[in-house]
Amino acid sequence: MADNRQDSAEPDGTLEQARPDEIVPSGHHPLIGAMPVAATAALLQACGSGSAGSGTASSTTPGPPTAITPTWSPPADSPYARFLQQAQFDSSEADIAAVKSKGYATWLDEQMALPSSPGAWDWLDSRGYSVVDMREFYFAEWYLPDYMIWNQLVRSPDPVRRRMALALTEYFVVGIDGITQPWFKAHQLANYYDILCNNAFGNFRQLLEEVTLSVAMGSFLNTLNNEKEDPFSGRQPDENYAREVMQLFTIGVSQLNLDGTAKTDASGNPLDSYTQADVTNLARVFTGYVTDERDGYTKSPAPPFYYNVAKATYTRKPMMFLTYRHSQLEKKFLGTTIPANTDGPESLRIALDTLANHPNVGPFISRQMIQRLVTSNPTPAYVSRVATVFNNDGTGTRGNLKAVFRAILLDDEARSTANLSAPAHGKLREPMLRFAQWARTFKLTSKRGTWKISPPNWGATTLSQYPFRSPSVFNFFRPGYVPPNTRLAELKATAPEFQLVNESTVGQYVNFLENILPDGIYVRGPELIEPPMKDSSTDGYDLAPDYSAEIALATDATALVRRLNLLLAAGRLSEATETTIINAVKSDKLIASSPDSAKSKTVARAILFVMCAPEYLVQK
Numbered sequence: 001m002a003d004n005r006q007d008s009a010e011p012d013g014t015l016e017q018a019r020p021d022e023i024v025p026s027g028h029h030p031l032i033g034a035m036p037v038a039a040t041a042a043l044l045q046a047c048g049s050g051s052a053g054s055g056t057a058s059s060t061t062p063g064p065p066t067a068i069t070p071t072w073s074p075p076a077d078s079p080y081a082r083f084l085q086q087a088q089f090d091s092s093e094a095d096i097a098a099v100k101s102k103g104y105a106t107w108l109d110e111q112m113a114l115p116s117s118p119g120a121w122d123w124l125d126s127r128g129y130s131v132v133d134m135r136e137f138y139f140a141e142w143y144l145p146d147y148m149i150w151n152q153l154v155r156s157p158d159p160v161r162r163r164m165a166l167a168l169t170e171y172f173v174v175g176i177d178g179i180t181q182p183w184f185k186a187h188q189l190a191n192y193y194d195i196l197c198n199n200a201f202g203n204f205r206q207l208l209e210e211v212t213l214s215v216a217m218g219s220f221l222n223t224l225n226n227e228k229e230d231p232f233s234g235r236q237p238d239e240n241y242a243r244e245v246m247q248l249f250t251i252g253v254s255q256l257n258l259d260g261t262a263k264t265d266a267s268g269n270p271l272d273s274y275t276q277a278d279v280t281n282l283a284r285v286f287t288g289y290v291t292d293e294r295d296g297y298t299k300s301p302a303p304p305f306y307y308n309v310a311k312a313t314y315t316r317k318p319m320m321f322l323t324y325r326h327s328q329l330e331k332k333f334l335g336t337t338i339p340a341n342t343d344g345p346e347s348l349r350i351a352l353d354t355l356a357n358h359p360n361v362g363p364f365i366s367r368q369m370i371q372r373l374v375t376s377n378p379t380p381a382y383v384s385r386v387a388t389v390f391n392n393d394g395t396g397t398r399g400n401l402k403a404v405f406r407a408i409l410l411d412d413e414a415r416s417t418a419n420l421s422a423p424a425h426g427k428l429r430e431p432m433l434r435f436a437q438w439a440r441t442f443k444l445t446s447k448r449g450t451w452k453i454s455p456p457n458w459g460a461t462t463l464s465q466y467p468f469r470s471p472s473v474f475n476f477f478r479p480g481y482v483p484p485n486t487r488l489a490e491l492k493a494t495a496p497e498f499q500l501v502n503e504s505t506v507g508q509y510v511n512f513l514e515n516i517l518p519d520g521i522y523v524r525g526p527e528l529i530e531p532p533m534k535d536s537s538t539d540g541y542d543l544a545p546d547y548s549a550e551i552a553l554a555t556d557a558t559a560l561v562r563r564l565n566l567l568l569a570a571g572r573l574s575e576a577t578e579t580t581i582i583n584a585v586k587s588d589k590l591i592a593s594s595p596d597s598a599k600s601k602t603v604a605r606a607i608l609f610v611m612c613a614p615e616y617l618v619q620k
Helices: 037-047 050-054 078-087 093-102 104-113 120-126 144-155 159-169 185-199 204-213 215-220 240-247 276-283 312-316 344-356 361-373 380-391 401-410 417-421 431-441 487-491 496-500 503-516 557-569 575-586 596-612
Strands: 015-019 022-025 331-333 336-338 521-523 540-544
Touching (some): 120 185, 185 204, 185 215, 185 312, 204 240, 204 344, 215 312, 276 331, 336 344, 361 380, 431 557, 575 596
């Protein structure tokens, strides 16, 4: 992603969205229309303001038209909601009460102890997507990964595990567009997500091995079908995975101190952590692996007559090793030597042990997981404390991810209210997390159980970020990105998520909210597991939120906005912003006898304003 992207933009507010596939130009937003003009402009400007990313809302918050009350204060349960929104996707009233009663550590330990819920691969299989028949070539469809992952993120009963696994998808990156193995891409990604979920609270070394041997990663970074050198043709082992497993998944490009800062030479230049020779030698380890298709094949009876499509079960098996394709040369890398003629599985064990035990791994992964969960610009001391836990969880175990995530979420830098006013603390909420939070907060359901959510196809209402749709192995943004021409740049503070922010993405986000908030998500042929080629009589809002609790408060603007402030923004909306939104809600002049349809529209507008407020967009 280009590093010259601007950090701020103002949406022009000229598009409304009638349906996912139909953009209607208009000078009027149906949700915003009744809001006072000055307040509308202020909130929409805040939605794209670069200074919001600095963590200081004062420069973008609308001026207070009136005071709500002389004794205004944030919701009392704000600290618990803030913790929940870091640990999982949302902060329901029930979860807030549970954390408040049990304490952060006890609640978190209970959640991490829950077994992984039914997996993504099984969900696809249960829906019939493993079948090859005349109706649909599911093994080649592009939309199924979206159905699968959103079902997992929105409906799974173990959201802490799913949240950690989602963070790991941005570290061990696999993107559907880069998968070269064409059969059952959705199943490949589903199994990959299952691997991340199953190992989210396990050991890093085991996770690294399962990731390495997964068909999805093998296909994405060319370990799959990678062959040994051939002196006659000049072929050499593909180096893609060997390079990225060091650069992105384990040690990084520079030698690191425990606190994540780079070690330097006498001239102050960072010291490299590996060389090209290390890459070349390590690449020999990752040769000889192919898909395990011993379950057999399926022949398609319809055009284009794909014959011998491997059964979907191959996607949930580790890649299979073939000795004759494996390099028997000596392999020297990172100070380790694997003797010539060492067999493949033993070579892999030595290589992964070497990588997992490298001193860089603790600070390297710790800093990036802190960025994904708590703050984009963690202090070196924060990184050091978490990396120390990675190196030794207190029982002599290295790489205990459960202990690492616990350390991240319970650290003083995460929990202290003193950081709420620190300009470089916090993070811009990632677009996919905003959607997941809305969906879980308001209990989004698929009436027919098909979960046909495919936002990448929604044109100008896109979120600009979707799980498993990263444009490259480098994720949607770089961990060291600093937004240019901002207060963050002056502070030399990293804020990776701002690589997604520009004039287009800000406007698209507002359109996206306008499209989904009133009624949910419009679906074609919602009863069908495949998308029909044209509109059908059953088209409609199959994916619908539940606003019943909010509708009950619609005539009490203050109570409604305070509730949304807590559940969505963890109580971070300022008095001025709350006042602006409350006045907008009051302008609808609802009374007890107003129809629920009118109350629902008011609720949707209030949610829109909260989710465009700078104090919401910047998660502290």
